[in-house]
Amino acid sequence: MPTLRDVAKLAGVHQSIVSRVLNDDKKTSVKEETRRRVLEAAEALGYWPNALARGLKLKSVGSLALVIPDISNPVYAEIIRGAEQEARRSGHFLLLASTEGTDPGELEFLQSLLEGRVDGVILANALVEDAVIDDLEAGRYPYVLVNRRSQRASRYVVADDAAGAMLAVNYLIDRGHRRIGHLAGPPTADTALTRKYGYRQAIEAAGIAFHEDLVIEGSYSTDSGRVGIRRLLSLKDPPTAVFAANLRVAAGAMDAARRTGTRIPEDLSVVAMHDTELAELLSPGLTTVRLPLEGLGREAVRMLLRVARGEPGPEQVVLLGAELVERESVSPI
Amino acid sequence: MPTLRDVAKLAGVHQSIVSRVLNDDKKTSVKEETRRRVLEAAEALGYWPNALARGLKLKSVGSLALVIPDISNPVYAEIIRGAEQEARRSGHFLLLASTEGTDPGELEFLQSLLEGRVDGVILANALVEDAVIDDLEAGRYPYVLVNRRSQRASRYVVADDAAGAMLAVNYLIDRGHRRIGHLAGPPTADTALTRKYGYRQAIEAAGIAFHEDLVIEGSYSTDSGRVGIRRLLSLKDPPTAVFAANLRVAAGAMDAARRTGTRIPEDLSVVAMHDTELAELLSPGLTTVRLPLEGLGREAVRMLLRVARGEPGPEQVVLLGAELVERESVSPI
DNA sequence: TCACTGTGTGCAAACGCTTCCACAATAAGA
DNA sequence: TCTTATTGTGGAAGCGTTTGCACACAGTGA
Known part of the structure; x- marks a missing residue:
């Protein structure tokens, strides 16, 4: 060299x-x-x-860290893709760190992550502890939360989950459904709560009574979808449609429903949040709401770079643009 | 600080x-x-x-680059996961670079990637040009190819695609199938060729005549699966089973087959290479061959670190351990 | 008492870069 | 002719580490 x-x-x-x-x-x-x-x-x-020598002198090294909980989750894959694109566009590199189960000493982990080798960090990590955020705030270290809001965090970029949920539910309502279930995500996840809120808003705005027992909380997993749909279908007056908080949940629900002889969409309509390849490959094709996940990644990088440069700008961004993607999992009633 | x-x-x-x-x-x-x-x-x-100062002095900075073509592809996600784990285990960070369509000046791109900010680079990129490899070889820069072999590359780690393909085909043969189609990948991809080779080996070892027209070459996409299966099903003597070179291809094939009234597995059995979440969520659940993709990532990191340290060791690794994952997409004949 | 061997600590250079400062040479104005 | 500004270049410090080397101070054996 x-x-x-x-x-x-x-x-x-x-x-x-x-x-x-x-x-x-x-x-x-x-x-x-x-x-x-x-x-x-x-x-x-x-x-x-030499980027190292340069970074040492300039105190800015031209790379960013992106911390995510699970690489295999297509939702994060989209966020990563957006972040990667935007980072490259602005001449930066992305240091990818996955926490996958690395919970203990996450704070240590983050600190070591820094070591001056990145100019800032993006936390696309729903599981990050509050203590970590406090620490980042206290250290005035450039960071951005993505796909998660937090009281303690001054900077985040999220999608409009509530609007997305309303879009999904209204789509069902427009097709005549009145008894609409919701397979919600974990109550610990900000996104899950917001989607549930959107669901309720849409229901009540249409003059339909909100029934607590039509909402099943669980996790963002296929199994959770399976369990949830069984509970919904065994109600004395089961729903004619469900809104699943997540694709995995929907896929599990569809699978379990089918195994009990429930036909989709004839007996049960399904709409899910998120739109990845999976939605298209399921059968029937799953009607979904697409959130601008790539945009989330891009916006997070932009905000982070702004912060790192000390430039002013919005610090809490809600990215609009939820979109309904029609497929075959919904039938009118 | x-x-x-x-x-x-x-x-x-x-x-x-x-x-x-x-x-x-x-x-x-x-x-x-x-x-x-x-x-x-x-x-x-x-x-x-400070990692920068340290790296400057020691000429080794504690991070590796991983170059992949497409983050959203679950196959790469697994490789990434394995690499990330192994990197962290050995105290290194992973710099993720995705080429997604960045073809022109890829060489420039790689060079700039280095800039001394990583100790080596892993190319999980089937699309990398030969010129890039020549350059890396010439520059004696530590690098490893993963999931792809190349004449010009002295170091790679791949899975045993041939054995995997044979496993799949033998599974079909054992269940009485004699007319077995193959939806192959792109002839430009090393993995596709190897799988096709494995397919042929298994067929001929069973004393079945190899028919060129039962093999449809395409790309690793769902559409390719759709097109391919239509061609196979329209043969005068269509196959009773197919081995798809890839999950996406299989998913497309299943979808298209179903739309023409072909039932799976009753009328057509399907086995595919690779095993991700998708295989389980399709209906019927797809029988697959699981390759040790995480292992590929891990092994690549190990090899790279060895090379970077100048230690001796194997330079061409074929990672054994293909496994058949039985689900519901195959029925005996 | 003298050399010798450890033991414990400090000095200073170097890694490759950026940038403030000095300074020489030329050009321009008084 | 003498300042004063302008243009072009080099010197050198410093970013935060690591590490070879010198050195001071014991303690040991002759």
């Missing part, structure tokens, strides 16, 4: 000149002839500045 | 002592009392060494 000095020697100038030329320093002028020689030398040697 | 000097000042010693204590340097001895003071000071200040 050639260094600045190597280039300088070849060009017959001092390394400081090389640095200035390569960084296009406005504050100093260099003779055109010299500039040419420098550029040629750099080209000839295949010179690339 | 406190520095070594801050700690030294607080402990009343020179920074070199602090460095030695903290790195547990065997070559110098330090008084027990001094060591204690240093550790206390470091603790009190919440000192963490």
Whole structure:
């Protein structure tokens, strides 16, 4: 790996000149002839500045950390993709850290993560402890929460989960459904609560009575969907449609429903939050609400870079743009 | 962020002592009392060494790059997960770079990737150009190819795709199938060729004639599965079973088959390569062959770190351990 | 008493870069 | 002719580490 000095020697100038030329320093002028020689030398040697040395000097290294709980979850995959794109667009790299079960000493973990090797961190991690957030706030360390709000966090970017939920439920209502169940997510997740809130809003706005027993709380897993739908279907007056808080939940529910002889959509309509490849491949194709997850990732990176540079701007962003994706899992009543 | 000097000042010693204590340097001895003071000071200040400065000095920075073509693909997600785990286990971080369509100037891209900010790079990228590999070889830069072999690459780790394919096909043969189709992947992909080879081996080993027209080459996409299965089903003597080179292909095939009134598994048995959540959520549940993808990621990291340290070891690894996962998409004939 | 061997600590250079400052040379104004 | 500004270049410090080396101070054996 050639260094600045190597280039300088070849060009017959001092390394400081090389640095200035390569960084296009406005504050100093260099003779055109010299500039040419420098550029040629750099080209000839295949010179690339060393990011470490640069970062050490400039106290900004050109990479960001993205902390997520589970890489295999397609929801996070989309957030990652958006973040990666935006990071690259602005000349940054993404350091990916997955917590997958790494709970104890998560704080240590984060601290070690920093070590000065990133300019900031994005937490797409619903499971992060409040203590971690407090710590980040106290340390004035650039960070952004994504897909999760928190009282203690001053910065986050989330999707409009409530509007998304309303969109889904209204779609069912428009098709004549009155008895609509909700397979909710874990009550510990901010997104789950918001979706549940949206569900209720839509129900009541349509003049339908809200029934607590039509809402089954669980986790964001297929099994939770299976269990939930069985409970709903065994009610004395079962729902004709359900809104699932999540694709996995919906997939589990569809599977379990089918096994008990319930046909979808003839006997039961299903709408789910999130729209990944899976929704299309299930049969029947699942009608979903698509949230701008990639946008979440992108926006988080933008906000983080702003914060890291000390620029002003919005610190709590709710990204609008939920969209209904029609497939075959809903039939009118 | 406190520095070594801050700690030294607080402990009343020179920074070199602090460095030695903290790195547990065997070559110098330090008084027990001094060591204690240093550790206390470091603790009190919440000192963490700066990875950049350290990396600059040591020429090894403690992170690796993982280059993949598509984050949303669950196959890569597993590789990423394995790599991430192994990286963390050995105290390294993973820099994730996705190429998603970034084809032009990929070489530039890689070079800039390095910039000294990683100790090596793992290419889980089937699309990487040969020129890039040549460059890496020429530059003696630590790198490992994963899930892809190449003539020009001296180091790779792949799964035993051939054995996996044979496992799948034999499973069908054991259940009485004789006319077995193969929805192959793109002929440009090493994995696709190997799977096709395995398919043929299994067929011929069972004394069944190999028919070129039972093999449909395409891409690793659902649409390719749809198109392929239509062609197979429209043969004058259509297969009773197919082996799909990939989950997406299988999902597309199942969907298209169903739409033409073909029942699965009654009329057509399906086995696919790869086993992700999707396989379980399809209906019927898809019988698959699981390849040790996480292991691929882990092994790649191990190999890379070995290479980066200049240690000897195997440079071409075929990771055994394909496993058949039985579900409901196959019926005996 | 003298050399010798450990033991414990500090000095200073180096990793590759950026940037403030000094300074030489030329050009311009008084 | 003498300042004064402008342009172009080099010197050198410093970012936070690690580590070879020097050195001071014991303790040991002759």
